[in-house]
Amino acid sequence: MTTCRNCGESIFEATPKANWIQRADLCGNRCLREFLRPYVPGELKERGFPRRFWGANLQNLNGLTERQRAVDEELRSYICKVPKRGLLLLGPVGVGKSYRAAAVHGELSLFGQRIAYSTSKEFIERAQDLYRNEKLHQGGTQESLRADLLSCDSLHFDDLGSEKITDFTGAQLDALIDHVYRERAPRLVVTTNLTLNELGDQLPRVTDRLVEICEILAMDGTSRRLKGDQATEYRLFYDPDHCGSRTAATVSSFWSTLRFPEHYRRVEVDKFETKFGQ
Numbered sequence: 001m002t003t004c005r006n007c008g009e010s011i012f013e014a015t016p017k018a019n020w021i022q023r024a025d026l027c028g029n030r031c032l033r034e035f036l037r038p039y040v041p042g043e044l045k046e047r048g049f050p051r052r053f054w055g056a057n058l059q060n061l062n063g064l065t066e067r068q069r070a071v072d073e074e075l076r077s078y079i080c081k082v083p084k085r086g087l088l089l090l091g092p093v094g095v096g097k098s099y100r101a102a103a104v105h106g107e108l109s110l111f112g113q114r115i116a117y118s119t120s121k122e123f124i125e126r127a128q129d130l131y132r133n134e135k136l137h138q139g140g141t142q143e144s145l146r147a148d149l150l151s152c153d154s155l156h157f158d159d160l161g162s163e164k165i166t167d168f169t170g171a172q173l174d175a176l177i178d179h180v181y182r183e184r185a186p187r188l189v190v191t192t193n194l195t196l197n198e199l200g201d202q203l204p205r206v207t208d209r210l211v212e213i214c215e216i217l218a219m220d221g222t223s224r225r226l227k228g229d230q231a232t233e234y235r236l237f238y239d240p241d242h243c244g245s246r247t248a249a250t251v252s253s254f255w256s257t258l259r260f261p262e263h264y265r266r267v268e269v270d271k272f273e274t275k276f277g278q
Helices: 030-046 066-080 097-110 120-135 142-149 167-183 196-202 204-213 229-237 248-257 262-276
Strands: 086-090 115-119 154-158 187-192 214-218
Touching (some): 030 097, 066 097, 097 115, 115 120, 120 154, 167 204, 196 204
Parallel strands (some): 086 187, 154 187
């Protein structure tokens, strides 16, 4: 029997339960995870996570609202259980859902979990390419795409609902989530800018399955990318009490002051006219 060189606790198992690095002289609890933590950015990079998330860390989360701080505590409790159920993170644009999901996967990698990353749009685009290749008999199938994406212990599936919903995209997303639902693997950590009701309207079968296999955490707040007066204007702009005197022209002007791309401004004008009939 050996003892942990860090905390002095007895080590009853010769090797810790970590797949990508092993230490026989550290106990398999906090000491091993802290030893492995510097390797997490490299693991996230290797598994296809965007550069912005390589430094994601649950311990450094600083929620700006009471609800965000409560979600941070829920995530820290969640990771301690190395759970089988997934996560569905809901909330407005820019409040830190994707960063938190990446931080969860960084922690899971410390337990030897195989992790993977994809956005919903990237998945659909790859499925469309394979569909065209199938028609031209150029190899690759949509089934192989799903198999490759799901050959992990935990999948970060980002921005669900951001793609244009068609019969094709709905069928592809349904097949992906249904596989996870039936096989109970891998764990899914999903982020979306939609509310649960909006997601249910767009993707009813997908939402029904996610509700069963995921714990749901809803975030609030305004985008961290908006600063100072911009954030205040953003809150006021979408408050129904302040929208009565707005027009489509002022909507476009507002988003122009924030230097959003022209295409994005047109989308916001369409949303405004649909909601307020102007």
